[in-house]
Amino acid sequence: MADQADIARPRAGGGTGGDESAGAGDEDLSEPRASTRASTADRHVGSRIRERRVMLGLSQQQLAQMIGVTYQQAHKYERGLNRISAGRLYEIAQVLNVPISWFFEGLTPDSGPIELSPRQRMCLELARNFAAIDNEKHQEALSQMARALAAQAPGRPAGRETDTD
Incomplete structure (x- = not known):
């Protein structure tokens, strides 16, 4: 029983402990550089999803239903708050009738997303x-x-x- 408490303690504190049994949940906290780069790309992809959704006249609720997520999740995707898996991005591309590369157009390593x-x-x-x-x-x-x-x-x-x- 004490072993389970030791394992749970680093997670509860959001720790960065070196214990491998702490789980994969700590990996985002230990790599801020990768997270920063990814969040710029995540925001760009999210804004492109929103742009295409609006262009097609869809609401966030409609998009969410079409890709099988909640309205809140679709909102987080568009804001770049939650990352989108490759499979989910493929599904979104199918629903919005664009190639996956369309979501990355205008994203450059140094300038970030285009407003x-x-x-x-x-x-x-x-x-x-x-x-x-x-x-x-x-x-x-x-x-x-x-x-x-x-x-x-x-x-x-x-x-x-x-x-x-």
């Missing part, structure tokens, strides 16, 4: 809101309005249409 500009955020919000419109005729009307406004934009030739049907 979205206000215009990029607005475009993502527009895509999410557009996808949330259930009525196809309303979607088409909004699409035509956007084309008309784009044709009137400064520096764009007048009367030039992008769709001829």
Whole structure:
């Protein structure tokens, strides 16, 4: 019985003890450098998951259901608080219809993740809101309005249409 208490003591204190029987739970505490590098990548991958989810018009709850995790877990993935296993990342890539490499685009060793500009955020919000419109005729009307406004934009030739049907 005393042996079990000795084993449990380092874990309870979050210790860094050298006792091999302390378990794998201590490994994150003993390697802060690897954890720091990984957290930058984790945040980047999480932000890319969120970006794609919003682009597809999915809620965190919907994504969570599609990949078989809780809403809270999906939220932690997107924030980069919890690491994503290779298998889970593969599953997320399948659900979001992107190659796994897409999650790492823009991640460089020295600069970290790329922040979205206000215009990029607005475009993502527009895509999410557009996808949330259930009525196809309303979607088409909004699409035509956007084309008309784009044709009137400064520096764009007048009367030039992008769709001829």
